[in-house]
Amino acid sequence: MDKRTMILDAMATLVREGKGNTASVSDIAKTACIAKGGMYYYFRSKEEVLDALVARQYDSILPLFRQMAQRGENALQKLRHLIGVYHQQVADPDLDHYLHLPQNAAIHQKSLTHILNSIALPLADILRQGVEEGVFHCEDCLSVAQIFLSAFVFLFDPGLFDRPEDTALQQLQALSLIMERSLMAPPDSFRFFWDEKEWERGTSGL
Amino acid sequence: MDKRTMILDAMATLVREGKGNTASVSDIAKTACIAKGGMYYYFRSKEEVLDALVARQYDSILPLFRQMAQRGENALQKLRHLIGVYHQQVADPDLDHYLHLPQNAAIHQKSLTHILNSIALPLADILRQGVEEGVFHCEDCLSVAQIFLSAFVFLFDPGLFDRPEDTALQQLQALSLIMERSLMAPPDSFRFFWDEKEWERGTSGL
Numbered sequence: 001m002d003k004r005t006m007i008l009d010a011m012a013t014l015v016r017e018g019k020g021n022t023a024s025v026s027d028i029a030k031t032a033c034i035a036k037g038g039m040y041y042y043f044r045s046k047e048e049v050l051d052a053l054v055a056r057q058y059d060s061i062l063p064l065f066r067q068m069a070q071r072g073e074n075a076l077q078k079l080r081h082l083i084g085v086y087h088q089q090v091a092d093p094d095l096d097h098y099l100h101l102p103q104n105a106a107i108h109q110k111s112l113t114h115i116l117n118s119i120a121l122p123l124a125d126i127l128r129q130g131v132e133e134g135v136f137h138c139e140d141c142l143s144v145a146q147i148f149l150s151a152f153v154f155l156f157d158p159g160l161f162d163r164p165e166d167t168a169l170q171q172l173q174a175l176s177l178i179m180e181r182s183l184m185a186p187p188d189s190f191r192f193f194w195d196e197k198e199w200e201r202g203t204s205g206l
Numbered sequence: 207m208d209k210r211t212m213i214l215d216a217m218a219t220l221v222r223e224g225k226g227n228t229a230s231v232s233d234i235a236k237t238a239c240i241a242k243g244g245m246y247y248y249f250r251s252k253e254e255v256l257d258a259l260v261a262r263q264y265d266s267i268l269p270l271f272r273q274m275a276q277r278g279e280n281a282l283q284k285l286r287h288l289i290g291v292y293h294q295q296v297a298d299p300d301l302d303h304y305l306h307l308p309q310n311a312a313i314h315q316k317s318l319t320h321i322l323n324s325i326a327l328p329l330a331d332i333l334r335q336g337v338e339e340g341v342f343h344c345e346d347c348l349s350v351a352q353i354f355l356s357a358f359v360f361l362f363d364p365g366l367f368d369r370p371e372d373t374a375l376q377q378l379q380a381l382s383l384i385m386e387r388s389l390m391a392p393p394d395s396f397r398f399f400w401d402e403k404e405w406e407r408g409t410s411g412l
Contacts, residue, residue, distance in 0.1 A: 102312040105312035106308040106309070108311070109311050113366050116361075140376050140380045142376075143380035143381075144380050147381055151356045155322075160318075160319050161323075170349045171353065173346065173349070174344075174345075174350050174353060175353055177345070177388070178350065178384065178388040179388075181387050182383070182385075182387040184387065
């Protein structure tokens with residue numbers, strides 16, 4: 001394992017143990033079993049380590065999306081997969097908690113834009129496939145993907161908007177209807193966003 | 207004028223002069239013509255002053271929205287007004303520049319959620335009026351308003367996403383089509399988002 005990876009793994013361990021905030025550069029070096037001086041060869045500060053950890057976390061989903069894109073599924077099946085992967089891979093509760101501290105706002109903000117930019121491309125590809133299959137209609141699928149994602153990424157971020165559970169459900173229902181109507185998709189195409197039974201039914205064969 | 211207002215005005219002046227970042231608490235007090243000790247009675251830190259300044263800026267639009275709501279205009283006319291007020295009042299380039307510095311990310315983030323929450327209510331009222339007038343269709347108008355606004359507030363924030371001008375235009379066109387289709391509104395209802403001629407035509411009588 002290269003030293004850069006060791007440092008990022010150490011930072012991830014510290015965040016998982018709830019020590020992300022209090023850990024010093026020395027603590028990170030110690031956890032990574034490397035000399036503190038060696039750390040500065042890779043990162044100039046603790047912020048840079050956190051920044052790189054966040055980027056690694058989000059970049060790790062890109063190969064999964066590429067794999068997904070090559071499967072012989074239809075657009076709606078792929079969309080379910082995309083959302084499943086997003087929930088499993090992106091939503092790391094430990095890292096999330098740490099990013100929501102005010103002092104990490106700059107990195108948090110960067111992580112939200114990073115994730116939107118990363119997922120917009122595969123989502124646009126799925127929308128274009130849906131257009132070919134005749135289930136979706138969109139002219140500028142990339143812009144449409146970015147707009148839908150801005151609701152997912154920002155409005156649904158628990159650190160930005162503290163919503164009671166029924167508000168979250170209502171917003172998901174509204175978003176599924178906005179997507180259905182604006183993509184002129186078959187009725188209830190996006191019901192799985194909020195209806196657990198519908199989600200299980202659709203993903204049971206995955 | 208009360209001292210709190212004097213402090214906020216001083217902070218606004220410093221931001222306008224490009225000194226927001228370097229100004230100390232003493233500089234703020236000096237500009238406000240009050241004793242430094244007196245400042246701490248109102249604010250514990252410079253961050254608190256900035257925070258209050260941002261809140262004041264955004265809260266100043268609420269009375270304008272209330273006035274607007276009472277006029278005898280139809281929903282589409284009110285929507286134009288709302289967007290006009292938003293652009294004139296919210297988009298303060300000096301404050302904006304300052305908020306986009308990494309060290310102000312926490313306040314910037316708070317300001318974005320603040321603005322979304324403030325505008326969602328009047329926008330939802332306009333949508334409901336449109337439903338009554340038979341031009342819009344939405345079941346849960348508040349959620350719909352929040353979702354549309356998350357694109358406006360986050361995706362269109364120049365500090366979060368650095369977009370070339372043609373991308374900005376494409377996204378505005380896509381958003382106007384998403385809103386039109388999902389609200390089942392008459393064709394080109396939201397064309398004024400991106401078509402300047404359409405904007406001037408519709409607002410010439412305002």
